[in-house]
Amino acid sequence: MIERVKVAVIGVGNNVSALVQGIALHCATGRLVGVRRPVLDGLGVGDIDFVAAFALSPEKVGKDLTEAIFVPPNNFPRLTSELPLSGVTVRRGLTGATEVERVAGELAGAEVVLYAAPSGRQETAQAYAEAALRAGAAFINITSDAVARDPQLLDRFVAAGLPLLGDDLTSQFGTSVVHHALLRLLEERGLTLISSYQVNLGGTEDFRNLVENSNTKMQSKLNALTADESAAGRVELAPLGYLPHLESHKVAHINIEAQAWGGTSVSLDLKLKVHDPSGGAGVTIDLIRIAANALRQRRAGYPAEAAPLLKSPPGTSV
Amino acid sequence: MIERVKVAVIGVGNNVSALVQGIALHCATGRLVGVRRPVLDGLGVGDIDFVAAFALSPEKVGKDLTEAIFVPPNNFPRLTSELPLSGVTVRRGLTGATEVERVAGELAGAEVVLYAAPSGRQETAQAYAEAALRAGAAFINITSDAVARDPQLLDRFVAAGLPLLGDDLTSQFGTSVVHHALLRLLEERGLTLISSYQVNLGGTEDFRNLVENSNTKMQSKLNALTADESAAGRVELAPLGYLPHLESHKVAHINIEAQAWGGTSVSLDLKLKVHDPSGGAGVTIDLIRIAANALRQRRAGYPAEAAPLLKSPPGTSV
Amino acid sequence: MIERVKVAVIGVGNNVSALVQGIALHCATGRLVGVRRPVLDGLGVGDIDFVAAFALSPEKVGKDLTEAIFVPPNNFPRLTSELPLSGVTVRRGLTGATEVERVAGELAGAEVVLYAAPSGRQETAQAYAEAALRAGAAFINITSDAVARDPQLLDRFVAAGLPLLGDDLTSQFGTSVVHHALLRLLEERGLTLISSYQVNLGGTEDFRNLVENSNTKMQSKLNALTADESAAGRVELAPLGYLPHLESHKVAHINIEAQAWGGTSVSLDLKLKVHDPSGGAGVTIDLIRIAANALRQRRAGYPAEAAPLLKSPPGTSV
């Protein structure tokens, strides 16, 4: 029988809430929903144990992980009324380089360290990677901070025989995925794109951060959409809208105007509504299992099979 | 320089209106929109001459082709205010087997016979195929009547060294194409389909015929949608709605309800509005060029490259 | 302190499920949602006791009312996990005129008889009205069968000093209400309506009945929409779509195409999704209180204040 994966989480936000609850729900009901790979190299969705958790918010530190995930500003909904305590008490996160040693000690026993803190604190992200290195664990960075695409860090993980996965999670089924699929379909069928827009609205703390730092994000979104087609310059993004009432939902409005044979018009309007953090957890569950398998099979560095799940793998610009 | 293709059309409905006008517009402006393949084996979109046309409606017979295409119930819009006369006078179509000889004589000189009459008159369709055989022309059947998938007819075209293309046109960018692409995307990304529906509304005479004979059509639509996925039984089609105000537009409303990680909900709503006959003409323009090339290269029977453009190619059930 | 209203229900379908559960939920939580009038002439939403219930389905007869409301084909969702038994056992409904006496006896003690069986059985509806007459109770007919608009029946209620309310419930917030409001707004603002359509989809047993008997219903819907404006002939209804996956939801797609100043286009697209039976219960709760007040104040016949809540009040054609 396969040994369960021991995972430490850094950051106790909506993404981790979705991950922890989704695994618990699967274990309780046996149901498998929203999962790309029920079993990945022998590891099932339920074969995961959380062994440590770190957060900065004083309201989260000291609580059991399954309680801390409901502390505001977290607003991912409670998926089940019965969520047993995890037995893992949230510890105080790292606030400076001097604490790497302390954290490395507290990571002892973890096979995989999942870095899921808010984006935008690169030094902190790298400090946790350092701690994982010292603790002999694989490291996954799902934020957009540069960790796996920092060549020196990657070299050190390779030298230590440890896997390093990152950076920045692709969404399982978000606006870009759908918009891109429709633009590609249009092209395949020989229609001529006239114009297209995308409106993104959300209500989580993560989305609020995104809104405040949206310039680079928006451009990268546009690039992703129009990379492989003649669509460049024909797709526009409306400014991101932080609407607290949406809570953990994300809503997108997509419009595509095109021309078919004879120049006649084709209009497509789409509304997509998802639970923002669920898409992330649905991808993270695969990354954790890839990391654990790589570690156990002693495959060091960046595992190629993680590529479709990450936006900025090693080799992309920082 | 390439020789222009000589085409005879059977039926002067909205599809032929879109085809004739789109070619004229392209020739006048040089613009290429809604075209999958600008040049196909040497043949451009404008390299087509209409040399004969047949219709049953007394209001169409005797008129120039470019006038007959605007006779009601045709309601495809006028794409350009300047459409020169074609010089082709619409002749009286075939009403019984005894007229095959007459029509075969009138098809003399045509390389490709395009059968675009209303669906549902299989004997007539086969009589025209017979006439094309005698006239030594390639035959394209874009209706759902069984012509190319009638093994005996296909054998006779093979024996005569003539191409036979059909049956039933795929749409260039219709509801099924978009709905299917989204369901497939959902599956690829690991989401669990809960339910989905599709509403189809249209305002052409063809659409009205469809509404009145919708049972088999609906089932075949459903089959196409759910063939390659676990979606069977989860997709529902609302009854087709003939709404005259839509004129030559077709409107679809698609809804998809799914579950992502943790069972959280994903909702997608889409409205698609197209000019119904344009999609058909955008595919027919490729079939005509494939047929002409096959004839000139003496490739008899069903040309494999036509397969992606047809719903019921030879070998499918009648 | 006000005396609670004693209500008997005929029919134990989705509408009654919504009514019973909504009252219980209000009593348990004190919350007031979706209610037009928290207190109506002294009667609150919670001042209602169910004292008898009748149904035809053998699966419902003999069960407690709060259990029978969940028996299929009922599919209105369970609003609360804690719904105490009502103490009312569902009795066998009337199947012929000979049973009027029996039912009248079983209605003893009821102040208000709510007739909420499936539409389309006028004789049965009138037999229950007869039983209510004999039992000395007010009668409410929320179906489209002619009861209150039968002049002879109304005369007999007047003679007996009893209120009679009906026929056919208006919806609280349905497609017609919204569509009509938008068409009226358009007219008020001076826009010119070009065309409009409405698609209605539903998943309840009541909706299925409607689909099968939709001809008259559709025409009456159209009349209601276009009565007071120049819209006649510009609004089209797509055929009703029974989609079981929708369960107790009703979905409508509305499109309005208009012209503003200079003939420029105005397009409006709307999707409305509601729980079908909730709208009915939100209106029924007012009718019950109007009926009880009228009875207690000895106002016989049709109480004028019920008019905005009914589609076919006395005086309309049968």
Added chain:
Amino acid sequence: MIERVKVAVIGVGNNVSALVQGIALHCATGRLVGVRRPVLDGLGVGDIDFVAAFALSPEKVGKDLTEAIFVPPNNFPRLTSELPLSGVTVRRGLTGATEVERVAGELAGAEVVLYAAPSGRQETAQAYAEAALRAGAAFINITSDAVARDPQLLDRFVAAGLPLLGDDLTSQFGTSVVHHALLRLLEERGLTLISSYQVNLGGTEDFRNLVENSNTKMQSKLNALTADESAAGRVELAPLGYLPHLESHKVAHINIEAQAWGGTSVSLDLKLKVHDPSGGAGVTIDLIRIAANALRQRRAGYPAEAAPLLKSPPGTSV
């Protein structure tokens, strides 16, 4: 026979383009679309002559009015291919107080001065009002700058026996009008509003200005929406999105989430697409006729019948 109204326009943007073209189209075709009042106190839509026009852009100055309305950044479409020259040459607008006298002289003969320059230049707006005063003309301010609601200016128009209309045009059929109507309907029918949002997208230069100065505008929009209902705090506005591809279109996405009886959910999603400047012209045509009638009937000051057409009439805060 009624005497035609002599109108001078200040600013030659999209609004004036829509106005000029719409009147010409009506005169040429006799058609009346998007007009609230075909005849207003004897004045028809076509009873208007433009006698002077002022602009700042060097590309517009010196051109005939019917040519200047198509100079970029104007992007309102050409409504008719045949638009006769107006005979009015666009003059150089006022750039400082010293030019009031010059402009007053050039306004000689105008009965109504329509101020339709970009919002945000209050001194300029008031200088034009001054020039109109000296020229003995009625003045209409459709911008949000304070003119009619400046008590001193209003007093001077009253003293001079001249009408003064303003400030800030209501839209004929815009997002706020529709959103407000739906929220009011919801309340009337007893539903409980849970949350609502509005997304506004546009492509005109005016819209771009709005985006850059959106803070106050957004708050005033919110106030207007939620003034008369318990909706305050439940309606959110996404940031305005300037999308050049939309050209002169304005697009809004509105969502309303509510609860009906029993707390069941009601969802309404709406997309509205209009030609931005058309709505303005459809209201301006009424203001011009009100102003002319007031002038001719020697009614000085603010004519009460203009109130429903203006957002900030005299008495509202500056």
